[in-house]
Amino acid sequence: MSAKLFAVACLAFAASITHAQSNEPIQPIRPPAVIKPALVELGKKLFFDPRLSKSGFISCNSCHNLSMGGSDNLATSIGHNWHKGPINAPTVLNSSLNVAQFWDGRAKDLQEQAAGPIANPGEMAFTHELAIETLISIPQYVTEFQQAFGPGPVTMGRVTEAIAAFEETLVTPNSRFDKWLLGDTNALTTDELEGYRIFKSSGCTACHNGQAAGGASFRKMGVVEPYRTSNPAEGRMAVTGRDADRFSFKVPTLRNVELTYPYFHDGAAATLAEAVDVMARIQIGKQYSPAENARVVAFLKTLTGDQPQFLLPQLPPSSDKTPRPAPFKN
Amino acid sequence: MSAKLFAVACLAFAASITHAQSNEPIQPIRPPAVIKPALVELGKKLFFDPRLSKSGFISCNSCHNLSMGGSDNLATSIGHNWHKGPINAPTVLNSSLNVAQFWDGRAKDLQEQAAGPIANPGEMAFTHELAIETLISIPQYVTEFQQAFGPGPVTMGRVTEAIAAFEETLVTPNSRFDKWLLGDTNALTTDELEGYRIFKSSGCTACHNGQAAGGASFRKMGVVEPYRTSNPAEGRMAVTGRDADRFSFKVPTLRNVELTYPYFHDGAAATLAEAVDVMARIQIGKQYSPAENARVVAFLKTLTGDQPQFLLPQLPPSSDKTPRPAPFKN
Numbered sequence: 166m167s168a169k170l171f172a173v174a175c176l177a178f179a180a181s182i183t184h185a186q187s188n189e190p191i192q193p194i195r196p197p198a199v200i201k202p203a204l205v206e207l208g209k210k211l212f213f214d215p216r217l218s219k220s221g222f223i224s225c226n227s228c229h230n231l232s233m234g235g236s237d238n239l240a241t242s243i244g245h246n247w248h249k250g251p252i253n254a255p256t257v258l259n260s261s262l263n264v265a266q267f268w269d270g271r272a273k274d275l276q277e278q279a280a281g282p283i284a285n286p287g288e289m290a291f292t293h294e295l296a297i298e299t300l301i302s303i304p305q306y307v308t309e310f311q312q313a314f315g316p317g318p319v320t321m322g323r324v325t326e327a328i329a330a331f332e333e334t335l336v337t338p339n340s341r342f343d344k345w346l347l348g349d350t351n352a353l354t355t356d357e358l359e360g361y362r363i364f365k366s367s368g369c370t371a372c373h374n375g376q377a378a379g380g381a382s383f384r385k386m387g388v389v390e391p392y393r394t395s396n397p398a399e400g401r402m403a404v405t406g407r408d409a410d411r412f413s414f415k416v417p418t419l420r421n422v423e424l425t426y427p428y429f430h431d432g433a434a435a436t437l438a439e440a441v442d443v444m445a446r447i448q449i450g451k452q453y454s455p456a457e458n459a460r461v462v463a464f465l466k467t468l469t470g471d472q473p474q475f476l477l478p479q480l481p482p483s484s485d486k487t488p489r490p491a492p493f494k495n
Numbered sequence: 496m497s498a499k500l501f502a503v504a505c506l507a508f509a510a511s512i513t514h515a516q517s518n519e520p521i522q523p524i525r526p527p528a529v530i531k532p533a534l535v536e537l538g539k540k541l542f543f544d545p546r547l548s549k550s551g552f553i554s555c556n557s558c559h560n561l562s563m564g565g566s567d568n569l570a571t572s573i574g575h576n577w578h579k580g581p582i583n584a585p586t587v588l589n590s591s592l593n594v595a596q597f598w599d600g601r602a603k604d605l606q607e608q609a610a611g612p613i614a615n616p617g618e619m620a621f622t623h624e625l626a627i628e629t630l631i632s633i634p635q636y637v638t639e640f641q642q643a644f645g646p647g648p649v650t651m652g653r654v655t656e657a658i659a660a661f662e663e664t665l666v667t668p669n670s671r672f673d674k675w676l677l678g679d680t681n682a683l684t685t686d687e688l689e690g691y692r693i694f695k696s697s698g699c700t701a702c703h704n705g706q707a708a709g710g711a712s713f714r715k716m717g718v719v720e721p722y723r724t725s726n727p728a729e730g731r732m733a734v735t736g737r738d739a740d741r742f743s744f745k746v747p748t749l750r751n752v753e754l755t756y757p758y759f760h761d762g763a764a765a766t767l768a769e770a771v772d773v774m775a776r777i778q779i780g781k782q783y784s785p786a787e788n789a790r791v792v793a794f795l796k797t798l799t800g801d802q803p804q805f806l807l808p809q810l811p812p813s814s815d816k817t818p819r820p821a822p823f824k825n
Contacts, residue, residue, distance in 0.1 A: 213562050222557070222573045232543050232810045239820060243552045247577040249823050424812050427819070436815045472809045479802045480562045482754050485766045489757070490569060493579050 190370035191378045193343040194259065194420065194470060197334040204313040208331030210306075210478045211324060216299050218289035220245055221490025225282070225328065229257035231473050234424025235335060240432030245290030252398050253432035256425045258473075259418055261333040263380040268414045268430045270383060271404045275329035280321060293321045299488055300324065305481030337421055337470030345467070353467055360464030363457055368449050378419035378468060385413045386430070389450035392443075396431035423466045437462045520700035521708045523673040524589065524750065524800060527664040534643040538661030540636075540808045541654060546629050548619035550575055551820025555612070555658065559587035561803050564754025565665060570762030571726075575620030582728050583762035586755045588803075589748055591663045592707040598744045598760045600713060601734045605659035610651060623651045629818055630654065635811030667751055667800030675797070683797055690794030693787055698779050708749035708798060715743045716760070719780035722773075726761035753796045767792045 199205050211217065215224040228242040228250075229235050235258035237243075242250035252268055260266065266278035282288040283296055300306045301319050310319045313327060342361075344352035353361070364370065373379045383401045386392045392412070401410035414430050427433065428440035441461050445451040453461065529535050541547065545554040558572045558580075559565050565588035567573075572580035582598055590596065596608035612618040613626055630636045631649050640649045643657060672691075674682035683691070694700065703709045713731045716722045722742070731740035744760050757763065758770035771791050775781040783791065 215560075215563075216568075220573060221569055222567065227552075230545075232808055233545075234812070237552065238546075238813070239551055239822060243550060243822050247822075426813065435819055438815065474806055476804055477807050478562055482564070483568070483756065485768065489765055492569060492573050492577075 189346055190365065190374040191342070191346070192376050193346045194262075194336050194338045194340070194376050196338045197336045199334055201313070201330060203309070204327055204330045205334055206331075206478075207306075207309045207313045208327035208329070209475065210309070210480055211328050212331050213478050214480050216303075216480075216483070216487070216490065217283050217291060217296050217324075218245065219291045219295075219490065220289075220492035222492055223289050225257075225279070228254040228282075228288075231257070231335070234258060234421045234472075235260075236425045238426060240427050242288070244288040245286065248287040250287060252396070252430050253427070255415075255417060256421060257332055257335055258425075259336050259377050259380070259420045261336065262375070262377040262418070263415065264382060265415065268398065269401050269403050270415050275332050276322075276325045279325040279328040279332075295488060296324065297321065299483075302484050302487040303481050304484060309481075335473050337472060340420070340468050340470035342464075342467040343470065354463070356460050357463045357467050360460035360462070361467075363453070364461050364464055367445065367451055369444070372416040372448075373419050379416040380418045382416055383410070383413045384416050384448075387412060387447045390447040392429075392447050394429075394431045394433060396433075398430055400430070419465060419468055421469050421472075423469045437465055441465070519676060520695065520704040521672070521676070522706050523676045524592075524666055524668045524670070524706050526668045527666045529664055531643070531660060533639070534657055534660045535664055536661075536808075537636075537639045537643045538657035538659070539805065540639070540810055541658050542661050543808050544810050546810075546813070546817070546820065547613050547621060547626050547654075548575065549621045549625075549820065550619075550822035552822055553619050555587075555609070558584040558612075558618075561587070561665070564588060564751045564802075565590075566755045568756055570757050572618070574618040575616065578617040580617060582726070582760050583757070585745075585747060586751060587662055587665055588755075589666050589707050589710070589750045591666065592705070592748070593710040593745065594712060595745065598728065599731050599733050600745050605662050606652075606655045609655040609658040609662075625818060626654065627651065629813075632814050632817040633811050634814060639811075665803050667802060670750070670798050670800035672794075672797040673800065684793070686790050687793045687797050690790035690792070691797075693783070694791050694794055697775065697781055699774070702746040702778075703749050709746040710748045712746055713740070713743045714746050714778075717742060717777045720777040722759075722777050724759075724761045724763060726763075728760055730760070749795060749798055751799050751802075753799045754802075767795055771795070 212225040215222050215227070217224065223245065228237045230237055235256035237254050239254070241252060242254045244250055255268065261275060264270065266272035266275060267281070272278035272281060280293065283291050284293055297319055300310075307319065310323060314323050317323075341352045341357075372382060372384050375381050386400070399411055401413040402408065404410075417428075422428075422437065426437070427435045428437070429443075434440040434443055438458055441458050442453060445453050445458075542555040545552050545557070547554065553575065558567045560567055565586035567584050569584070571582055572584045574580055585598065591605060594600065596602035596605060597611070602608035602611060610623070613621050614623055627649055630640075637649065640653060644653050647653075671682045671687075702712060702714050705711050716730070729741055731743040732738065734740075747758075752758075752767065756767070757765045758767070759773075764770035764773055768788055771788050772783065775783050
């Protein structure tokens with residue numbers, strides 16, 4: 166889309182909101198803006214490239230699988246050498262709307278986040294030095310970096326900027342709920358609308374609000390009742406050092422929640438029904454009836470938006486100088 | 496493409512061959528025919544679906560990565576629990592042209608092959624029973640099986656038929672070499688043509704011939720000189736039981752060989768230059784000069800064809816009844 170066309174689309178979008186449900190706590194997701202296509206295309210390739218891992222087997226897409234709601238649908242992820250990850254992989258979809266990245270918010274933005282897993286020994290287990298050595302040995306990547314950034318060396322700053330630029334395109338507009346927000350009164354069933362009413366009146370929107378229906382704040386897991394888990398993650402305290410932040414986590418987005426099972430930072434809730442039941446009890450002290458629970462679940466499933474649509478990327482081949490992966494070496 | 500259009504395209508294609516290099520030992524690849532789109536679309540999803548593995552992490556695409564020439568670019572693959580595979584994963588590209596599947600040809604066709612890795616404890620480590628239980632718990636899959644096959648239960652026969660139908664579309668026409676074969680005399684450089692001349696006159700086309708430039712026969716690895724490897728694979732003997740077939744392997748296709756490094760059944764040759772050098776010495780008793788080797792390599796790189804072009808598939812979500820993956824359970 167050209168910049169001009171995009172501006173027109175944005176205006177039309179803004180106008181449509183003002184004529185619809187503009188006072189709702191959840192707001193429609195704006196369509197993604199691709200300002201720098203060369204940068205986004207490069208970032209897409211890097212996102213899918215397992216050569217950014219020691220094994221040559223794990224890419225960003227391994228745990229943030231864009232065929233599966235931007236998640237791996239595992240309680241906790243599988244890393245290098247089948248390492249069991251410490252925490253549930255959050256969806257990359259709409260992650261640009263998050264106040265910060267990771268469950269504890271330790272990365273301020275997507276670019277800072279992208280550097281983490283590459284060098285994490287329990288995830289991709291590579292080093293930033295080897296990642297750069299790999300990329301600059303691949304002629305087509307060198308060309309694409311020049312096209313995206315202009316002259317200058319391939320640096321981790323550029324690698325992560327490209328990955329972040331791609332991830333910024335991974336927003337999911339046009340959910341049925343957004344259509345309803347934008348004025349299509351037939352977009353939701355009576356049950357789904359009733360589920361939304363229960364969701365709002367219970368106070369869920371105190372945390373799950375905004376475009377992403379979450380992602381904007383850190384909240385304690387277990388406000389009314391303690392949350393019991395064997396997962397040792399301490400949440401936001403790991404970043405702030407403040408005891409008051411113990412067990413405080415970034416509120417996850419509810420966008421595409423139908424696709425991003427299992428739920429919670431420990432992935433302990435296998436189904437939406439279970440997640441809704443636990444949240445209602447421990448966060449707001451409510452026990453939903455089965456019918457109420459089913460309606461809230463029905464509402465949540467209306468938050469599934471358009472999934473990313475793009476051609477499977479083709480990765481540029483290694484050259485004779487490219488370091489070879491070492492999946493079985495310690 | 497409609498059946499009629501396809502027939503016209505085939506006739507045009509056949510006519511173009513007769514006017515071009517029709518007597519060459521390598522023949523142009525025919526464009527893929529998609530006869531049953533619903534079946535192919537279903538097979539594509541299954542190919543990308545890690546829920547056909549015990550861990551929920553490994554799909555067909557993990558080791559036959561369609562972003563990387565239909566291979567994993569590893570010497571031997573990584574399986575469940577980081578199991579080290581016994582043999583190099585052959586590319587899935589153009590695999591429909593193979594005389595049989597696997598290096599030892601133990602599967603007669605793609606459908607038979609597709610059943611293997613799902614239940615192999617060192618690969619996807621699932622069972623066929625659990626694969627079916629998983630698929631029938633996913634409403635959208637059940638619908639798509641009905642659309643592709645008509646009434647009847649979801650069976651492994653149907654699962655593997657769909658995967659094979661998708662794989663049959665993974666052919667790679669329009670390589671520069673094929674353009675030359677079809678009459679475009681400017682498609683190859685002098686060096687590339689000279690490389691092809693060396694390739695032919697050395698006798699490489701005795702094994703690497705036909706549309707796939709390989710894949711049509713089993714041949715002993717080490718005809719003139721023994722091939723030294725620590726890999727214990729015995730090749731075709733494992734199927735025939737005949738001692739004469741020891742160390743006889745299916746001749747790999749050279750199509751897209753630029754993308755499918757490392758080479759040989761043990762993945763021991765990291766580069767094309769190394770693979771050409773070893774093949775020349777042990778199969779035909781030649782020692783190429785560096786210039787000859789470089790020209791053969793240049794020719795081989797002209798065999799890279801159009802890679803599969805399709806939208807990243809979106810997998811249907813699990814239901815509450817879907818068995819959950821168990822990546823860390825023995």
